[in-house]
Amino acid sequence: MNPTPTREAALARLAAFLPAAGRHYAETRNADNGPAPDGRGNVSQLSPWLHAGLIGEREVLAAVLSQHSPRAAEKFTAEVFWRIYFKGYLEQRPEIWDDYRTGRNAAIAALQNIAGLGAAHDQAIEGRTGIEAFDVWARELAETGYLHNHARMWFASIWIFTLKLDWRLGADFFLKHLMDADAASNTQSWRWVAGLHTKGKNYLARADNIARYTAGRVGGPLTADGLAEDAEPLCELHDYARRRLELPAPASAVDLARPFALLLHDEAAHHAPLALPAAPALVIGASRPEARSPGGAAALTCGFTQGALASGMAEAAAAYGCPAAEWRAGEPLVPLLADAGIERIALPYIPTGWTRDALWPDLAPLATEGRLVTLLGELDRATWPLARAGFFGVAKAIDGLLAELGIGASA
Ligand SMILES: Cc1cc2nc3c(=O)[nH]c(=O)nc-3n(C[C@H](O)[C@H](O)[C@H](O)COP(=O)(O)OP(=O)(O)OC[C@H]3O[C@@H](n4cnc5c(N)ncnc54)[C@H](O)[C@@H]3O)c2cc1C
Known part of the structure; x- marks a missing residue:
């Protein structure tokens, strides 16, 4: 996939x-039919574009439901809602991300300090463990920037329960390489496999299951010998209390009456899914893919992220007939605004994760001064409050949400 x-x-x-x-x-x-040409026709592979905001969940769902009945599209629709669910869940428990970062940093330090650990970690990320399936996926991830969902589950399970490596190092390996790397989906999927998201319920990879679902790969099914067959879920002392969601009010043309800048970033690189109520006088682009990990991001995924923002900036500038400027890491933002005579910024909501960590220190003072108008799509606004506990709370509301928002053929 490229x-x-x-x-x-x-x-x-x-x-x-x-x-x-x-x-x-x-x-x-x-x-998981592998990356060979046409191998992946059974899944959409839309995730890199969805994460970058080059396309929105709403338009994807609308397109799918214009061609399939809600029942026929039920599985696909549910998967898209998993993405929105994980976002809403993390917004209500941002400490999960903070603790992930702290734990990841400690686990990286332990690689140097504990004998044998660094070598075991290197074997895993370089695909040299001797477990064929795992090694194939480790290399496939580095080479293509993508893994099938089932492969991600098996890989994470083998990482945690067979290789007994820290789950946060595995999540970090994914973030460095995945073109769709997403703080909410990645962190919470790893936690789900470990038995930390649904407490006490872990996911154990089985060799027969791997062979069955990889039978369509060029070269035949993948083997996975010596997997842990019985492993207790991980546990943690901390219970993450839910905090109240503070969602921005819907933005109106009045909020953006004076000349304003539209700030595009790595999770909202295109104006089209944003439904902006007025035209900006300046487009600003801020790309910070390297902030996802202390080890930065792999060249392939960095290239996709930066390319997405560059194309989004160019298309927004052309659509609105205004200039575009890059806000580079380490540069102050305020002079960029002052030079263009701009007071306010329309900011697509930056969810919890590294993009927020990287940009917010500079944006917070502008927020305090009332100079930010945050944009949040209707689908997120309606769904996030339902992501209180398990996915079931969202799943049972999907039909109602689609009807309420006018998404689908029945609208
Ligand atoms: C350990 C682990 C780590 C993961 N890390 C990420 C990540 O960093 N970024 C990411 O976008 N997804 C992640 N996922 C979820 C899922 O694997 C990918 O979204 C999916 O494989 C993307 O491929 P696709 O676009 O072909 O999916 P499709 O099957 O075509 O699904 C359509 C869309 O629905 C969403 N989706 C599908 N499955 C899931 C799921 N299980 N959870 C959340 N959203 C889903 C994605 O946006 C996807 O593009 C992870 C899953 C696991 C088990």
Whole structure:
């Protein structure tokens, strides 16, 4: 997979996948057929574009439901809502991300200090453990920037329960390489596999299951000998209390009556999904992919992220007939605004994660001065409050949410 970081490429991929998004997806999505050409026709592979905001969940759902009945598209729709659920859950428990970062840093330090640990970690990330399936996925991730969902689950499970490595090092390895790297989906999926998200319920990879669902790969099914067959879920002392969501009010043309800048970032690189109520006088782009890990980000994923922002900035500037400027890491933002005579910024909501960590120290003073107008899509606004506990709270509301927001054929 080598996705082009443009909205045009995202829309083309969506169009190509649409016929498969109904029952075909439901019946075949669990198969990891490998990265060979056409190997992945059973899944959308839209995640890098979705994460970058080159395409939005709402338009993806609308397109799928225009071609398939809600029942036929049920599985695909639910997966898109998993993405929104994880975001809403983390917004209500941002300490999960803070603790992940602290724990990850300690685990990285331990690699130097505990004999044998660094070597075991290197074997895992370089695909030299001797467990064929795991080694294939480790290399595939580094080479392509993508892994099938089932492979991510098996990989994380083997990492934690067979290789007995710290889950935060595995999550960090994913963040460095995944083109769709996402603080909410990645951190909480690793926690889910470990038995920390749904407390006491871990996910154990099994060799027969791996062989069954990798049978379509060039070269045949992958083997996985010596997997832990019985392992207790991880546990933690901390119980993450839910904090009240403080969502921004919907932005109106009045909020943006004076000349304002639109700030595009790594999770909202394109203006089209934002439904901006007025035209900006300046487009600012801020890309910080290296902030995802102390080890930075791999060249492939960095290239996608920066390319997405560059194409988004160029297209927004052309659409609004205004200039575009890059806000580089370490540069102050205020002079950029002052030079253009701009007071306010329209800011697509930056969810908990490294993009927020990197940008917020400079944006916070502007927020205090009332100079930020935060944009949040209707789908997130309606769904996040339901992400209070397990996914079931969101799952049972999906039909109602789609109807309320006018998404789908029945609208
Ligand atoms: C350990 C682990 C780590 C993961 N890390 C990430 C990550 O960093 N970024 C990321 O976007 N997803 C992550 N996922 C979720 C999932 O694996 C990917 O979203 C999916 O594989 C992307 O491929 P696709 O676009 O072909 O998915 P499709 O099957 O075509 O699904 C359509 C869309 O639904 C969403 N989606 C599908 N499955 C999930 C899921 N289980 N959880 C959340 N959203 C989902 C994605 O946005 C995806 O693009 C992770 C899963 C696991 C088990």
